[in-house]
Amino acid sequence: MSANGVCMFDRKHNCVVVVGAQWGDEGKGKLVDVLAEQADVVVRYQGGANAGHTVVVGDRQFVLHQIPSGILHGGATCVVGNGVVLDPETFFAELDELGTQGIDISGRLFVSDRAHVVLPYHKLLDQASEQQQQIGTTGRGIGPTYEDKIGRRGVRVADLCRGSSARELLTDRLARANAMLGMMGSARRADLDEHLELAERLGARLRPLARDTGLLVHTALRESRRVLLEGAQGALLDVDHGTYPFVTSSSTTAGGAAIGAGIGPTEIDGVLGVVKAYTTRVGNGPLPTEADGVMEGRLRELGGEFGATTGRPRRCGWFDATVVRYSVRVNGLTGLAVTKLDVLDTLESIPVGISYRIDGDVCEEVPSDVELLDRVQPVYETLPGWQASTAGARKLADLPPQARAYLDRLQDLAGAPIRYVSVGTRRDQIIEV
Numbered sequence: 039m040s041a042n043g044v045c046m047f048d049r050k051h052n053c054v055v056v057v058g059a060q061w062g063d064e065g066k067g068k069l070v071d072v073l074a075e076q077a078d079v080v081v082r083y084q085g086g087a088n089a090g091h092t093v094v095v096g097d098r099q100f101v102l103h104q105i106p107s108g109i110l111h112g113g114a115t116c117v118v119g120n121g122v123v124l125d126p127e128t129f130f131a132e133l134d135e136l137g138t139q140g141i142d143i144s145g146r147l148f149v150s151d152r153a154h155v156v157l158p159y160h161k162l163l164d165q166a167s168e169q170q171q172q173i174g175t176t177g178r179g180i181g182p183t184y185e186d187k188i189g190r191r192g193v194r195v196a197d198l199c200r201g202s203s204a205r206e207l208l209t210d211r212l213a214r215a216n217a218m219l220g221m222m223g224s225a226r227r228a229d230l231d232e233h234l235e236l237a238e239r240l241g242a243r244l245r246p247l248a249r250d251t252g253l254l255v256h257t258a259l260r261e262s263r264r265v266l267l268e269g270a271q272g273a274l275l276d277v278d279h280g281t282y283p284f285v286t287s288s289s290t291t292a293g294g295a296a297i298g299a300g301i302g303p304t305e306i307d308g309v310l311g312v313v314k315a316y317t318t319r320v321g322n323g324p325l326p327t328e329a330d331g332v333m334e335g336r337l338r339e340l341g342g343e344f345g346a347t348t349g350r351p352r353r354c355g356w357f358d359a360t361v362v363r364y365s366v367r368v369n370g371l372t373g374l375a376v377t378k379l380d381v382l383d384t385l386e387s388i389p390v391g392i393s394y395r396i397d398g399d400v401c402e403e404v405p406s407d408v409e410l411l412d413r414v415q416p417v418y419e420t421l422p423g424w425q426a427s428t429a430g431a432r433k434l435a436d437l438p439p440q441a442r443a444y445l446d447r448l449q450d451l452a453g454a455p456i457r458y459v460s461v462g463t464r465r466d467q468i469i470e471v
């Protein structure tokens with residue numbers, strides 16, 4: 039049991055995954071920060087600098103993009119797993135920034151030597167691709183790096199660490215990237231000297247951090263140490279299960295945790311899905327329960343809904359139970375954490391999307407065809423608001439009855455037990471159910 043009463047790991051649960059169960063930005067950073075207090079090892083296992091995990095400690099706010107949120111706890115060993123696409127330039131900028139803020143990482147941050155690296159040419163390709171496809175990516179080079187990985191023409195951390203022999207590899211990769219840029223109609227070209235300089239400078243910094251992190255995690259579990267696997271983005275952005283093609287390029291669902299951390303799936307004991315008490319999305323693609331203009335603006339303002347990575351305003355809407363039920367299924371969620379309940383404190387009434395209608399027929403699943411999902415009409419149930427502050431609640435009994443009824447209804451509709459409720463940005467603003 040931790041100081042704030044939140045207990046997650048126990049004798050039977052040494053390896054727990056935290057995933058986003060909507061479209062990302064659910065507040066995973068805060069949950070991971072709170073739970074990391076009990077963890078020995080915290081692993082980021084997919085995505086890259088597209089993520090922005092915001093953590094508030096006292097009066098300081100940290101936005102972590104690639105370094106696991108567990109880094110803010112001195113006791114946790116932090117790992118960037120093989121499934122991450124690592125942008126070394128921004129990774130070290132983030133690390134240096136943490137150093138200036140007094141966070142000591144020496145001897146407790148490791149990077150998988152199998153992780154692929156995002157290089158400047160990947161960002162040029164991402165931007166050129168956006169001109170054609172308009173997914174609304176973060177522009178961080180994520181898609182092109184995963185494409186190269188799957189296409190067996192990537193550059194891995196181990197390659198950068200190898201020093202001079204990276205030249206041959208990079209010469210080959212840049213020739214191809216520049217040819218691609220030409221075919222995509224872009225006038226921009228990647229510069230070999232810039233890449234060679236970056237590889238030499240950052241390869242040297244990566245070398246002491248790089249290792250077989252799958253072995254590190256495996257060994258920790260054999261020694262009964264507690265491992266928290268920290269997901270990025272959300273289930274509806276998963277390359278297989280999300281609103282394809284309006285998705286990111288990794289497996290954001292819990293299945294990706296084993297692969298991206300380098301352990302077997304049988305090691306995982308529990309999966310916590312983080313959901314907002316409403317819904318948001320950044321970028322393009324369907325969002326069935328998107329609120330109308332005025333209400334969307336109100337939710338955005340109340341929730342401070344602007345992207346932590348790009349600053350873009352997030353699209354906002356009501357809790358979509360069909361989406362969360364789907365997420366429970368594709369992630370095998372064993373529990374839910376509902377965040378930002380306090381954002382709804384002033385509302386008189388709160389619609390909840392319970393199912394969809396497509397061409398008049400009721401639909402209780404998320405259609406795989408994105409055009410169909412774009413056309414669904416949500417079926418709403420409206421619940422009374424509580425119009426009282428929940429920010430000071432530390433146990434369920436502190437919440438107004440309407441807020442408890444709201445949570446009960448979300449839990450029933452989603453089909454998974456609520457384990458945590460977050461009522462503010464601070465570490466202590468959490469209720470264990």
Ligand code: IMP
Nearest residue numbers: 062088089174175176180285286320321
């Ligand atoms: P990419 O991951 O930059 O390729 O972007 C693909 C889609 O995922 C876009 O709609 C992005 O807005 C979205 N996305 C990527 N990372 C995040 C995140 O951390 N939170 C929310 N949306 C994200």
